[in-house]
Amino acid sequence: MKEIDRLAALLFPMENNGSRVLDLKFFPGEEPVTVDEFCREVHAGFVQVDSGQSVSSTTFPEDLTQVSVDRFISAM
Structure with a gap:
């Protein structure tokens, strides 16, 4: 099974449970x-949370500074 298929099955299971x-x-x-590589690392992260090796979080503090799109694009 390809890595992207494993990740998709984990994110969107047929049996939701x-x-x-x-x-x-x-x-x-x-x-x-x-x-x-991306899918393998993401899948590994989910497995760590599901198996209790890592803790999950229901919140994510977002204290980012807003930047205008024009300024962001010009920096690229």
Whole structure:
């Protein structure tokens, strides 16, 4: 099974069992990655939470400074 298929099955299971994805955010890192690398790491993170190796959080503090889109694009 491809990594993207494993991740999709984990995020959107056919048998829901009461779980659901409400809001999932990924932020770009500093190094380029392939789709398979990305999916493998995300899947590993979910497995760690599900197995109790890592704790999950229901909140995410967002204390970011807003930047206009024009300024953001010009910096690229």
